Amino acid sequence: MQSGFWKTTLNLVHFLFLSSLVALSQESSQPDTDSLGLVADPLPSEPVIRPITVDTIHLSNGDQLSGNLVQFDFPGITLWDRKDIQTPFAFDSSAIEEIRLGDRPAQQSAWVPSITLRMSNGDQVSGRLEHLSETTLQLATHYGKNLSLPADQIQWAVMHHDDQGILYAGPTGLQGWTMGEVNTAQLEGGQWAYRNGAFYATKAASIARMIGMPDRMQMEFDLEWKGSLNIAVALYTDYLQPVSLAEKDSEPDFGGFYSLQLTSYAVNVLMVKQKEPLQYLGMTQTPVFRQGQRAHVDVRTNKADHSISLLVNGILIKRWVDQGGFAGEGNGIRLVHQGQGSVRLSNLKLKPWDGRFESPPTNRVQSKTDLLTLRNGDKLVGRVSQATQSAVEFMIGETATQTPWERVEKIEWGGVSDTLRPLKQGEARAHLLGGDQLTINLQRIQGHQLHFTSPFYGESALEIRCFERLDFKEQPNIAPQTTNAPKP
Amino acid sequence: MSVDVANKTLSRILNWQRCLLSGTIASCLSMFAQESIPDNPGEAITEMIELMDGSTLHGFTRGLSGDQGLTWQHPLASNEVTFDLTNLSRLRLNTMGLVRQERQPDCRFEFSNGDLIYGNLLALGEESVELETWFGGQLNTHRSALRRIAFLKTGYKVIYEGPNNLTEWELGAGQNGWSYQDVSLKIKSRGVIGRDFGLKDSVNLSFDLKWEQPYQLSVTLFTDTYNRFDYRQGSYIFFLSPQFVSFQRVQPGTGVLTLGQSRIESLNGRSEARFSIRAHRESSRFVVYINDEPIGNFRDNRGFVAEGSGISFSSQLSSSSFALSNLLVTEWDGSDEEQEEDLVLGERDVLSLVNQDRPKGRVVSIRDQSIEFLLREERAIRLPMERVKQIQFNQTDQTTHQTETHPSRVRAHFAGGGSLSFDLLSLEEDWLNGKSSTFGPLSFRSDSIRQIEFNLNHQSLHKDDAADAIWILEDNP
Numbered sequence: 028m029q030s031g032f033w034k035t036t037l038n039l040v041h042f043l044f045l046s047s048l049v050a051l052s053q054e055s056s057q058p059d060t061d062s063l064g065l066v067a068d069p070l071p072s073e074p075v076i077r078p079i080t081v082d083t084i085h086l087s088n089g090d091q092l093s094g095n096l097v098q099f100d101f102p103g104i105t106l107w108d109r110k111d112i113q114t115p116f117a118f119d120s121s122a123i124e125e126i127r128l129g130d131r132p133a134q135q136s137a138w139v140p141s142i143t144l145r146m147s148n149g150d151q152v153s154g155r156l157e158h159l160s161e162t163t164l165q166l167a168t169h170y171g172k173n174l175s176l177p178a179d180q181i182q183w184a185v186m187h188h189d190d191q192g193i194l195y196a197g198p199t200g201l202q203g204w205t206m207g208e209v210n211t212a213q214l215e216g217g218q219w220a221y222r223n224g225a226f227y228a229t230k231a232a233s234i235a236r237m238i239g240m241p242d243r244m245q246m247e248f249d250l251e252w253k254g255s256l257n258i259a260v261a262l263y264t265d266y267l268q269p270v271s272l273a274e275k276d277s278e279p280d281f282g283g284f285y286s287l288q289l290t291s292y293a294v295n296v297l298m299v300k301q302k303e304p305l306q307y308l309g310m311t312q313t314p315v316f317r318q319g320q321r322a323h324v325d326v327r328t329n330k331a332d333h334s335i336s337l338l339v340n341g342i343l344i345k346r347w348v349d350q351g352g353f354a355g356e357g358n359g360i361r362l363v364h365q366g367q368g369s370v371r372l373s374n375l376k377l378k379p380w381d382g383r384f385e386s387p388p389t390n391r392v393q394s395k396t397d398l399l400t401l402r403n404g405d406k407l408v409g410r411v412s413q414a415t416q417s418a419v420e421f422m423i424g425e426t427a428t429q430t431p432w433e434r435v436e437k438i439e440w441g442g443v444s445d446t447l448r449p450l451k452q453g454e455a456r457a458h459l460l461g462g463d464q465l466t467i468n469l470q471r472i473q474g475h476q477l478h479f480t481s482p483f484y485g486e487s488a489l490e491i492r493c494f495e496r497l498d499f500k501e502q503p504n505i506a507p508q509t510t511n512a513p514k515p
Numbered sequence: 516m517s518v519d520v521a522n523k524t525l526s527r528i529l530n531w532q533r534c535l536l537s538g539t540i541a542s543c544l545s546m547f548a549q550e551s552i553p554d555n556p557g558e559a560i561t562e563m564i565e566l567m568d569g570s571t572l573h574g575f576t577r578g579l580s581g582d583q584g585l586t587w588q589h590p591l592a593s594n595e596v597t598f599d600l601t602n603l604s605r606l607r608l609n610t611m612g613l614v615r616q617e618r619q620p621d622c623r624f625e626f627s628n629g630d631l632i633y634g635n636l637l638a639l640g641e642e643s644v645e646l647e648t649w650f651g652g653q654l655n656t657h658r659s660a661l662r663r664i665a666f667l668k669t670g671y672k673v674i675y676e677g678p679n680n681l682t683e684w685e686l687g688a689g690q691n692g693w694s695y696q697d698v699s700l701k702i703k704s705r706g707v708i709g710r711d712f713g714l715k716d717s718v719n720l721s722f723d724l725k726w727e728q729p730y731q732l733s734v735t736l737f738t739d740t741y742n743r744f745d746y747r748q749g750s751y752i753f754f755l756s757p758q759f760v761s762f763q764r765v766q767p768g769t770g771v772l773t774l775g776q777s778r779i780e781s782l783n784g785r786s787e788a789r790f791s792i793r794a795h796r797e798s799s800r801f802v803v804y805i806n807d808e809p810i811g812n813f814r815d816n817r818g819f820v821a822e823g824s825g826i827s828f829s830s831q832l833s834s835s836s837f838a839l840s841n842l843l844v845t846e847w848d849g850s851d852e853e854q855e856e857d858l859v860l861g862e863r864d865v866l867s868l869v870n871q872d873r874p875k876g877r878v879v880s881i882r883d884q885s886i887e888f889l890l891r892e893e894r895a896i897r898l899p900m901e902r903v904k905q906i907q908f909n910q911t912d913q914t915t916h917q918t919e920t921h922p923s924r925v926r927a928h929f930a931g932g933g934s935l936s937f938d939l940l941s942l943e944e945d946w947l948n949g950k951s952s953t954f955g956p957l958s959f960r961s962d963s964i965r966q967i968e969f970n971l972n973h974q975s976l977h978k979d980d981a982a983d984a985i986w987i988l989e990d991n992p
Contacts, residue, residue, distance in 0.1 A: 081568070086591055089696070092570045104593065111566075111602045114594065122591040254786055255729045255757075291729060291834070318834045366783055367729075367757075 085125040086118065087500070096126060099472035101453055121452060124500040130223045131475075131492035139196075140169070140461075141187055141432070145388070146483060147180045149447040153463050156432070159414035170459065170489045177483055180446070183388035183439045186432060188402070194377040195238050198226055205267040207233025209363070219362070223495070224460055225373035231366030233269035235261070237359040238377055242330040245380040246360070249462070250289070251321040254368025260287040261299075261363065262328060262335065263355020269363050276301055282356030285335060285349075287326060290365075291317050296335055296347045298354045308335075308347040315339050327380050330355070341387045374462060385436065394441035397421075402436045411438060449501050455479075458496040469497065561590065563697060564598075565605040567970060573697075576606065579942035581923030600922035600939075603969040607698070610930050610965050620671040622646070625663040626656075626953055629926075632933045633671045636664065639881040650929050650963040651954075658908070660953045665905045668848040673931045674712050675844040684710045685741040692830065699725075699840035702830045709741025709827025712844050716796040719847035720826060723840045724755075725787040731756050731831035735765075736794050737821030744829070746771060749820040753792055753803065754831075757782045760803050762813045766820045777803070777811035789841075794819075795849035802851065809851070841965075843932055850904055863892065867905040878906055925949070926968040927959065936971065 081093045084107055094116075097106035101120045108115040140153035144166070152174065157165035164176040198204070201221045209216040209231040217230025226234065240263055250258070261270075266281035283300040285308075294313060298306040315322045316339070325338035330353045336346040360377075364370050383404070391398060399407040399421050407430075409423040418429045419438070450456060455469040457477075467479035476488045561573040564587060577595050578586035584599040585606065620633040624646060637645040637653065644658050678684070681695035687707030694701050700708060712718070714737055724732070731754065738750040746765050754761040761776045782788055782805070791804035796819040803811040828839065863875040866888065879887040884900045926936040927947070937949035937957050947964065949957045 083570075088573055088591060090570075090572045090589070090591075092572060093566070093568045094570075109602075111599050113597045116589065116596050117593045118589070119591050119593070254727060368786075 081129045083127040083129075084118070084123060085127075087122045087124055092116070096128070096472060099123075099126075099469070101469055101471075124498070126497045126499075128491065128494050128496065139187070139189070141189075142166075143185045143187065143463075144176065145182045145184075145390075146176070147182055147443050147446045148466050148483065149445075150465050150483070151463050152176065152465065153461065155416070156414060157416060159411070159419070161413070164414075168463075169461070170493045172487055172489060174484050174487075180443065180483060181440055182390045182443045182445075183437060185388055185437045186435050188433060192379050194240070194244075194379070195236075196376045198224065198373070198375055201234075204234050204236045207235060207267065207269045207361070207363070209233050209269050209366070217366075219364070225371050226362070226375075227369070227371050228364035229369040231364060233361060233363045235264070235267040235359055235361035237267075237357070240328075240355075240358040240360070240377070241379045243380040243382050244326075244328045244377060246326040246328075246375070246377045248324050248375040249321065249373045250324055251371040251373075252368050253320065253370075255291045256316050256370065257290045257365035257367045258288075258370055258372075259363040259365065260289070260326070261285070261359075261361035262287060262326070263353075263357050264359050264361050265357025267359065267361065269361065270299065272297070272299065272305060275299060275305075283354035284357060284361075285355055287335065287337065289316060289324070294337060294344060298349055298351070300354055306349075306351070308349060309345065311345045313339050313344050327384070328355075329380070329382055331382075336384075343384065388437050388439050390443065390445065391439050391441040392444050396441045398439040398441070399430065400436045400438075401430070401434050403434075411440065450499065454499070456498040456501070457494055458498070459493050460495050469499075563607040564603065565607070566598075567602045567604045576608075576942065579606075579939070579947075581939040581941070600969055603922070605969065606967045608961060608964055608966060610962050620649070621667050623663075623665040623667060623671065624661065625665075626660050627662045628660070628936060628953060630935050630953060632935065633931065634933075636881060639878065641879065648933075649931070650933075650959060651935075651957065654954050656953045661908050663905060663907050665850070666900065666903055668850070668904075669717070669846055671932075672846045673843070674714070674718075674846065675842065676931060677842050678839070684708050687742040687829075692835075697840075699838040700828070700842075701838040703836045704833050705830050705835070707742055707744070707827055707829040709735070709738070709825055711739070711741070711825040714824045714826070714844075715846075717794060717847040717849065718826070719791060719793045719843075719845045721789065721791040721841070721843040721845075723787060723789050724837060725840070726757070726835075726837035727786065728834055728836040729757055729832070730835045730837045732835075732837070733829045733831060734792060735827045735829070736792070737823045738825050738827055739823035741825050741827045749822055751794060751801065751815075751821055753801075755790070757785075760811050762801060762803075762811060764815055764817075764820060766817075774801075774815060775811060775813040779805065779810055781805060781808065781810075793847045795847055798849045800849060845932070862909050862911045864888075864909050865907040866898075866903055867907070868898075868902050869904055870902075878908070922970055924971055926971055927964045928966045928968070929959075929963055930965050939967075 082096045083091055083093050084096070084105070085091045092107065092109075094107050094109035097108050097115055099105045099120060103120055104117045105120045105123060106115045106117060141155045143151060143153040144164070145151055152166060152168070154166040154168040154174070157167055157173065159165070159178060162178055164178050164181060166174045166176060168174055198221055206218050217228065217232045219226045219228045219232045219234040221227075246262075250256070262285045264281070264284035266279075266284070268279075270278050270281060272286075278301070281301060283298065286297040286299050288295040288297065292312065293310045294316065295310045296308040298308060322339050323341070325341070327336040327338070328334070333349040333351075333353045334346055335349075337344045362372060396408050397411050399409070399411070399419070401407070407421055407423060407428070409421050412420045412422050412427065414420060418431045419435060421428050421430055450466070453468055455467055457465045457467055457469070457479075459465070465481070465484065467481045467484070469477070469479050471478045472491060475491055477491045477494065478488045480486045562576055564572050564574070564585065566572075572587065572589055574587050574589040576585065577588050578597070581600070584597050585603060586595055586597045588595050620635055622634060622636050624630075624632040624634060624636075626632075632646065632648055632654070634646045634648040634654075637647055639645075639658065642658055643655060644661055645653060645655050647653050678695060678698065678700050681693070681700075684693075684700070685708070686693060690704070691706035691708070692702045692704035693706045693708040718736060720734070720736070724730070734753045734755065735744070736751045736753070738745065739748060747767055748765070749767060750765045752763045752765060754763070758779055759776060760779060762774050764772050764774055766772075788805050789807070791807075793802045793804075794800070799815040799819045801811075801813040801815070802809060826844070830837070864878045866872075866874050866876075866878075866886075868874070874888070874890055876891050876893075877889040879889055879895070881887075881900070886898045886900060886903060888896050888898060890896050921938070923939045924936060925939045926934050928934045935951060935954075935957070937951035937954075940948040940950060942948070942961065945961050947959050947961050951957050
């Protein structure tokens with residue numbers, strides 16, 4: 028039982044703790060040695076940029092082991108090798124909770140899906156629609172195989188349109204990015220490293236690039252962190268090096284920008300200009316950052332109404348309005364990891380924004396009709412009857428309408444119940460590069476092939492290079508998303 | 516005398532003879548016995564290895580040698596696997612022992628190669644030093660290997676070492692997130708846990724803290740209430756977070772007063788550290804060390820108000836995720852481990868006396884509770900040992916040590932504190948054999964060792980990165 032007295036005491040400590048975080052959560056809040064008139068340390072050496080060739084296995088007793096997956100059989104054993112052992116481990120396959128797969132050649136491709144589908148079991152599948160009948164949907168995927176999906180198990184579909192003018196999609200490497208020098212008296216500087224479609228930072232690090240940000244912009248990315256989260260995203264910056272906020276006026280000239288600060292304890296936006304006081308536009312919190320370990324971050328900016336909005340996992344967290352006008356003077360972004368914990372950033376995408384907050388797709392389980400939402404906001408209620416590569420046929424009453432896919436924003440099918448349930452022995456939740464996930468009965472992994480069966484997808488073999496992770500046990504933090512937030 | 520007792524006694528005598536006859540420092544465990552305290556019956560205590568890439572594996576050691584490596588049986592694997600030593604970081608033997616010795620150690624011996632031993636000084640001469648330990652019996656080495664001897668006024672008394680299970684702790688009522696796993700107390704939410712340690716006039720509480728999320732840990736010393744906060748009773752509380760340590764006094768009728776606060780800079784970007792929290796009734800002093808560096812030095816000017824004898828740990832954040840391990844509770848004589856930079860070291864030995872004098876000169880010998888000292892190397896004086904707190908030996912005499920890069924160079928950490936580095940030879944039955952550059956051939960019973968570190972030079976580089984196992988940025992191994 029805590030008395031009021033104790034609460035006061037603990038609140039004091041909590042306040043001190045939060046205060047310290049706010050102080051530290053600036054781009055680079057501590058004066059660096061250069062600003063003190065001393066010789067700055069040399070730029071930290073770049074991490075070795077090599078593919079992660081190691082896989083990691085997590086076992087049911089909590090153990091984890093890096094190495095290389097040689098072969099998986101279920102039922103049976105999993106052979107696991109390392110360079111420092113003489114013979115491979117032969118683990119009981121039923122004791123495996125997770126396998127994280129390292130880089131394999133040719134994982135990145137320019138293949139862009141046009142549609143993302145959500146299945147009743149929580150799977151998310153992206154690809155290009157080949158054909159939809161009353162019973163099946165044929166989907167071409169970048170996994171190398173066409174998947175035949177049961178049409179009555181599709182809950183919703185979201186279209187991705189090329190004409191949205193993607194400004195940036197990646198990361199696909201370090202090319203075009205400028206590594207910054209985070210050199211403070213308090214923090215050990217490091218650099219972002221690129222691996223397998225993602226940026227990683229385990230020490231304080233900065234990376235930036237000019238993108239040509241429009242007046243209305245949407246920036247999305249996936250964040251995963253270990254330890255505390257503390258990252259700052261500079262928006263509309265014209266300066267590619269991190270800015271020491273405590274010493275900003277003595278930094279080389281830079282134009283105004285906004286610093287979106289995402290931490291385990293608070294979310295903040297700062298307006299940063301030289302010769303002007305730092306302006307906090309307001310602080311809020313999200314339990315996702317405090318309690319979770321990963322999130323889908325969606326930032327929307329609108330110069331016309333001086334606003335910056337943050338959505339986390341599809342939920343609007345806060346909309347900040349700068350009453351003094353829009354201060355961003357550049358057209359670049361800068362990602363600054365503050366050094367606490369380590370962070371992985373992937374699926375970064377920037378594109379123009381129409382200023383409209385789209386409602387995320389929902390599962391219309393109680394409805395007997397389907398809902399087709401057009402890009403102009405119109406909504407049609409009826410039944411999806413069939414579709415081709417170019418158009419969808421939608422029945423409104425007895426009338427069939429043909430709607431080209433380029434006009435469609437999303438389709439939400441009615442009456443498709445959730446069948447999401449915990450994994451059974453022998454089942455795996457396979458996470459693919461790009462964000463898709465498939466629930467499969469994994470039978471064998473050997474060589475480059477992953478062999479499985481599935482009541483949804485039948486029996487198939489896919490390239491293991493397309494997979495990022497195999498979960499054999501549901502984990503609270505990485506359970507399938509239920510927020511209906513697609514990750515195109 | 517029962518048969519069992521007689522057998523044990525005989526065994527002890529044989530061990531002692533082995534110790535003497537072999538000429539090695541084989542552990543005279545029977546004389547300075549470490550008696551195993553069984554954990555929860557039925558709960559298998561496995562050993563654990565940590566690799567330098569962050570991998571961790573439970574299991575059992577089936578073989579260990581400098582040449583062949585470590586042969587390991589994992590409980591979920593059907594085969595034994597042999598690791599070479601190049602990527603091994605640590606072998607946790609998880610010895611659940613209670614150190615019992617007939618004579619309480621009264622010295623802390625620090626050696627120039629980093630070895631640290633708690634024991635008793637038998638004699639020190641111009642060339643050699645003789646000391647006695649519970650785990651290795653009598654050890655002899657050249658005096659040049661010594662860096663420092665601290666004479667512990669109240670001796671080195673181990674009060675507790677663990678954690679050994681959850682049942683020896685008292686858990687807070689209601690929702691309580693504390694659990695016991697892998698010789699650690701772990702928590703992923705809020706909760707209080709504590710126990711009576713029979714504290715009297717001093718304590719040195721040391722523990723490893725490993726965190727995955729930011730933590731707020733409060734440590735209450737000298738309390739009799741272990742399962743909740745209790746401000747009706749005098750106690751002292753340390754609030755620990757990655758950025759701050761705050762120190763408060765709780766006094767009935769007076770309330771709570773913050774006596775000090777220190778900012779912590781050294782934990783930025785880290786996910787584990789070793790804490791040492793010390794309190795001394797007579798001097799009303801309180802000191803916090805993190806990774807052997809003093810972080811906070813506090814004093815209660817009203818005198819020492821706490822009367823309890825226990826310690827409690829409380830997690831303040833629902834989103835906390837951290838673990839306490841390698842808890843060691845000892846008495847503390849109130850003296851600090853003086854930093855070398857505090858002493859002007861050179862070609863002379865430096866004595867630290869109880870009256871704060873620091874005469875320089877040369878220690879000629881220590882015998883019969885007195886020290887013969889050549890003051891400024893000119894004037895011979897003889898001092899009673901009770902006047903000496905510490906001897907810092909001159910650096911010019913000290914043995915220079917080769918860079919410890921060979922994987923077979925290991926450091927064994929003993930139950931009750933202290934560690935020795937040596938070249939690993941073999942593990943035969945229950946005896947770990949090695950060769951020390953300081954002490955020559957060594958042989959210990961493996962159950963006197965809590966853990967063995969490998970690849971000593973790589974420890975500091977990889978220790979903290981181990982938390983980032985899935986984000987390995989090096990192609991390793």
